C-alpha cells in the first residue's frame with residue numbers, strides 16, 4: 001500500500017476466509033474500512049495453507065475489500081519454520097494448547113501490528129476474535145501487547161456473528177477447514193476421529 005490509509009481504515013489480521021466474513025461486515029457496519037492481512041505461518045502443510053489463502057482471497061473479492069499478502073511474491077513462502085521457532089521453546093509442552101496457542105496468536109499479531117505501522121494504519125484487529133474455539137482472552141492480550149502509541153487494537157468480540165459467518169461461507173462455497181492450522185491441531189483432530197471409530 002503506497003498511499004496513507006483513510007481515517008476510518010483498519011488492518012484486520014485474517015486467519016482464513018470463513019472467519020473473515022462477519023468481522024469485515026461488522027466493521028463495515030461501524031463505518032470502518034478493513035484491509036485484510038493474511039499472515040499465518042501456523043497453517044500446515046503447504047497445500048492446506050494455499051487452500052485457505054485462496055478462500056481468503058475469494059471472500060475479499062466478494063466483500064470488495066483490499067488484501068495485503070506478505071507472501072505476494074511467492075505464495076509458497078508460508079514460513080512454517082517461523083511458527084516452529086515460536087513454539088520450540090515449549091519442548092514437549094507444545095502439545096498443550098493452553099501453552100502453544102498464546103504464542104501462536106502473539107506471533108501473528110506482532111507481525112500484523114508491524115505491518116499496520118509500516119503501512120500507516122492507526123488501528124488493527126484480528127478475525128481470530130470471531131472463533132468460538134480460540135482462547136479469546138489470550139488473543140486480546142496479544143493484541144494489546146502489540147498496540148502502542150499511534151496504533152490501537154480493536155478488541156471487538158465477533159463471536160455473536162458466528163452462525164451468520166458459517167451460513168455465508170457455505171452459501172459462497174468458501175473452503176472450510178477441518179482443523180485449526182498447525183500439525184498438532186491436525187493430529188488432535190484425526191486422533192479424535194480414530195478413537196471414535198475404534
Ligand code: SF4
Pocket residue numbers: 042043097100101104105180181182184185
Ligand atoms: S491450535 Fe491453532 S491457534 Fe493453537 S497453535 Fe495450533 S494453529 Fe495456532
